[in-house]
Amino acid sequence: MSIAFLFPGQGSQQPNMLHHLPEHPAVQETLHEANEVLHDDILRWDSAEALQSTIAVQVALLVAGVAAARALQAEGVQPDMVAGHSVGAFGAAVTANALTFRDALSLVKLRGELMERAYPHGYGMGVVLGIEERKLSQIVANHFTNDAPVYIANLNSPKQITISGSVHGIETVLALAREEGASRAELLKNVRVPSHCVLMKSVSFELRKAMESISFQKPHIPYAANRTARPLRDPEAIKEDLALSVSHPVRWHEAICVLFELGTQLFVEMPPKHVLTHLAQQAFPCRRALSLADSGMRTICIVAERIKEKH
Structure with a gap:
């Protein structure tokens, strides 16, 4: 295996992200398909105002990821493996042909609605850099309260971890993490x-x-699964991962380690940003990692062709 497509999750969104996708027939077809399923113009879902909604964020990220992946595939860049961070996992499942885009749209829209309805205000996430999981877990455990719960969420790298829960509890943990040397x-x-x-x-x-x-x-x-970080080939296992990962930590660093161990030479991140690209570069400086947002279609196509020729 040589090429892995990476699909970012919530937190990577930015205004007009769908408007900045590559000008490509595959992108236009994907946007049109989204319009049919949603009975709305998807290009209305990526304004700064619209992205205040968790529903719009997650749907827009799915559409951006699938559209970009389809454009790359149409140009001959075929992934050998996929991984998606959080809601990005749905785009990964679509690209792996485990799930149709139409079904993924319906599920992601429902996912966003359920999440927003469950905790409409007072809750969120925080990020901590420079402290390892063990130390951060101790801080969280020592200051956990039922009134302001906080949990370890995403393990993005050995020293980049997100926490999840009540905003009040998160702010307490963040302050303590800074005291403990968090960068x-x-x-x-x-x-x-x-x-x-x-x-x-x-x-x-x-x-x-x-x-x-x-x-x-x-x-x-x-x-590559979010919850277990294992490479999945069984449709029922992928279904379980997509359902359960929203209530379990994302073991992202372990997931990209699996991609590396399976022979990935090039990591390609779908729009709109480059967060996963930087994580892959930090973890594996001996491998190439490119984001479509930064490098563009042409560069990725050239690099992918060279890698395929070598392998």
Whole structure:
């Protein structure tokens, strides 16, 4: 295996992200398909005002990721494996052909609605850099309260970890993390729900119920799981990961380690930003990592062709 497509999650969104996608027929077809499913113009979903909604954020990220992946594939850049961070996992599942884009749109819209409804205000996420999981877990455990719960959420790298829960509790933990030497500890202002912790258990339950009526297929390429960080090839296992990951930590660093161990030479991140690209570069400086947002279609196509020729 040589090329892995990476799909970013909530927190990566930015205004007009869908308007800045590559000008490509595959992108236009994907936007049109989204319009048909949503019965709305998807290009209305990425304004600064619209992105105040968790629903719009998650749907827009799915559309951006799938549209970009389809454009790259149309130009001959075929992934050998996929991984998606949080809601990005749905785009990864679509690209692996485990799930149709139409079904993914319906599920992601429902996911956003359930998350927003469960915790409409007072909850969110924070990020801590420069402290390892063990120390941060101790801080969280020592200052946990039922009135202001906080949990370890995403393990993005050995020293980049997100926490999830009540804003009041998160701010307490962030302050303590700074005292313990964190190089950065701040609230994620563009994430308004407590993702990837037990607070989202009811969302996982409802998602799993909704998935019972949706057909999942055996993926054409391996899908790296959020919850277990294992490469999945079974459709039922992918269904379970998509449902349960919203209430469990994302083991992202372990997931990209799996991609590396399976022989990935080039990591390609779908729009709109480059967060996952930087994480891959930090973890594996001996491998190439490019974001479509920064490098553009042409550069990625050239690099991918060279890598395929070598392998």
